Amino acid sequence: QVQLVESGGGLVQPGRSLRLSCAxxxxxxxxxxxxxxxQAPGKGLEWVAVIWYDGSNKYYAxxxxxxxxxxRDNSENTLYLQMNSLRAEDTALYYxxxxxxxxxxxxxDCWGQGTLVTVSx
Amino acid sequence: QSALTxxxxxxxxxxxxxxxxxxxxxxxxxxxxxxxxxxxxxxxAPKLVIYDVSNRPSGVSNRFSGSxxxxxxxxxxxxxxxEDEADYYCSSYTSTNTVLFGGGxxxxxL
Numbered sequence: 001q002v003q004l005v006e007s008g009g010g011l012v013q014p015g016r017s018l019r020l021s022c023a024x025x026x027x028x029x030x031x032x033x034x035x036x037x038x039q040a041p042g043k044g045l046e047w048v049a050v051i052w053y054d055g056s057n058k059y060y061a062x063x064x065x066x067x068x069x070x071x072r073d074n075s076e077n078t079l080y081l082q083m084n085s086l087r088a089e090d091t092a093l094y095y096x097x098x099x100x101x102x103x104x105x106x107x108x109d110c111w112g113q114g115t116l117v118t119v120s121x
Numbered sequence: 122q123s124a125l126t127x128x129x130x131x132x133x134x135x136x137x138x139x140x141x142x143x144x145x146x147x148x149x150x151x152x153x154x155x156x157x158x159x160x161x162x163x164x165x166a167p168k169l170v171i172y173d174v175s176n177r178p179s180g181v182s183n184r185f186s187g188s189x190x191x192x193x194x195x196x197x198x199x200x201x202x203x204e205d206e207a208d209y210y211c212s213s214y215t216s217t218n219t220v221l222f223g224g225g226x227x228x229x230x231l
Contacts, residue, residue: 044225059218106214107172
């Protein structure tokens with residue numbers, strides 16, 4: 001079945017970097033857009049970034065633009081999120097999610113269980 | 122990028138129907154038929170229940186329906202059941218090729 005498994009979260013100091021990974025299985029990874037969505041403790045969902053099926057286009061929320069980079073390796077069925085210059089407000093559970101289409105439709109039909117990122121000194 | 126506007130909470134009794142609204146602008150909800158709705162139970166990942174304004178994924182109960190008028194989308198749950206108690210989020214594609222979520226609505230089944 002379709003499965004997404006995130007990893008790479010942890011405790012990191014402000015200003016440092018962290019890279020998240022999302023291993024995909026059970027579907028043709030290279031045929032779908034992929035997203036990162038985060039949820040701060042006790043708060044709502046916040047969209048972070050999307051990458052199209054072939055990696056040709058990437059878009060970001062204003063809150064992370066210039067600091068985060070989304071990428072994918074279709075040969076390894078893996079999605080990444082490189083997070084630099086981390087801030088306390090980046091503390092959240094980070095989900096990877098699969099789009100229903102090749103590009104961006106906002107219909108995310110499969111989600112991982114999330115990986116927790118805590119930014120604190 | 123302001124979040125889409127949803128009511129903080131709604132409630133209903135078992136068997137009743139409830140509607141959750143999601144208001145955006147002509148640059149997101151009003152401009153595209155890419156509105157989705159998600160159900161999230163405590164400590165669980167979100168689950169897609171409506172996509173493209175009014176379509177249900179396979180396996181989602183037909184008690185869930187979606188619609189849109191102008192810049193406002195709506196999710197209706199009919200025949201409320203205890204298991205429907207959860208947080209609900211709307212989302213929309215935007216004119217800048219990004220995605221916006223609503224602030225979320227807590228549904229309480231009385």
